Amino acid sequence: MGHHVLVGNPPVELCLRRSPRARRISLRVSGLDGRVTLTVPRGVADSEALEFARSRGDWLRAQLAGRAESARIGYGVHIPLEGQVMRIAQGAGRRIIPEGDQLLVPGPAEMMxxxxxxxxxxxxxxxxxxxxxxxxxxxxxxxxxxxxxxxxxxxxxxxxxxxxxxxxxxxxxxxxxxxxxxxxxxxxxxxxxxxxxxxxxxxxxxxxxxxxxxxxxxxxxxxxxxxxxx
Missing domain, CATH: 3.30.2010.10 (Metalloproteases ("zincins"), catalytic domain)
Structure with missing residues (x-):
């Protein structure tokens, strides 16, 4: 798998993957980590595949912009628990306790x-x-x-x-x-x-x-x- 950069604002990193089973050039943006994969059939030149990606640059950037930002876990952060949104808060005692709309986590912050x-x-x-x-x-x-x-x-x-x-x-x-x-x-x-x-x-x-x-x-x-x- 080769790595290329699509020049623009912002630049977009591409992973170029050759597939003998692919019937056409395709672009995919992972919903999990935002990785962009450019799949290229056998016999198609890299330059042709990259031109295909460039022609869809606006679409690619719109897809990447629409992805939610990651959230680092910390006090005050909201996180779902069994489908209910909970706010992480400092707890007392020894056990983690869901209480109302809060998730009470005791102990030192660096271990939370x-x-x-x-x-x-x-x-x-x-x-x-x-x-x-x-x-x-x-x-x-x-x-x-x-x-x-x-x-x-x-x-x-x-x-x-x-x-x-x-x-x-x-x-x-x-x-x-x-x-x-x-x-x-x-x-x-x-x-x-x-x-x-x-x-x-x-x-x-x-x-x-x-x-x-x-x-x-x-x-x-x-x-x-x-x-x-x-």
Whole structure:
């Protein structure tokens, strides 16, 4: 993958990727990290691909300008918890406590972000294990393990050996969105594909899955705004 800069105001960094399967030149702006990828079919010169990108410079800059700014975790910052917007505030005692519209985090300020991230991961694991267990029992299937990740490319996965993996950031989404991702991945224990039979299994586990699926496609990238470290 080659790197190029599209001159302009502001300049735009491009990752040029050659693909033998691509049928035409295409541009994609990642909703997760704003990376711009210029995909080029076999036999097309770099100069032609870059001219294509230049011709769409205004569109590219508009896409990048529309992305939400990242938010570094700190006191006073608002963060979603299970779909409810919470304000992070200094807490007392030893435990992190959600109280009304505040998330009370005790301890030294320099440890707060790491401590909050650990608390969110633990809450995500509890919730995801509970719903995964319930859905797996409904199907009469078992998964082999459950792991949490912070992947930007996918919200969950199910391996051929029955290992489930989820993004811990799902705990920030509305509960039905987390439920949908769990139903989706557990359904792969029965159907390791995305056939009509697979979607029938998802519908059996979560009949109204269309709405949370649409939310995730529309709003999911926003969950990656929140930075808990450098």
């Amino acid at each position: 972000a790491a401590r909050l991230q650990g608390w969110l991961r633990a809450r995500a694991r509890d919730r995801l294990a509970t719903v995964s267990d319930r859905y797996a029992a409904c199907l009469g299937r078992r998964y082999t393990r459950l792991a949490l990740r912070d992947t930007r490319s996918r919200w969950g996965s199910c391996s051929s050996t029955g290992a489930l993996s989820y993004s811990w950031r799902l705990i920030m989404a509305p509960p039905e969105v987390l439920d949908y991702v769990a139903a989706h991945e557990v359904a792969h224990l029965a159907e390791m594909n995305h056939s009509a039979a697979f979607w029938a299994v998802v519908a059996r586990l979560l009949p109204d899955y269309a709405a949370p699926r649409a939310w995730l496609r529309r709003e999911g990238a926003q969950l990656h705004r929140y930075r808990f470290g450098d």
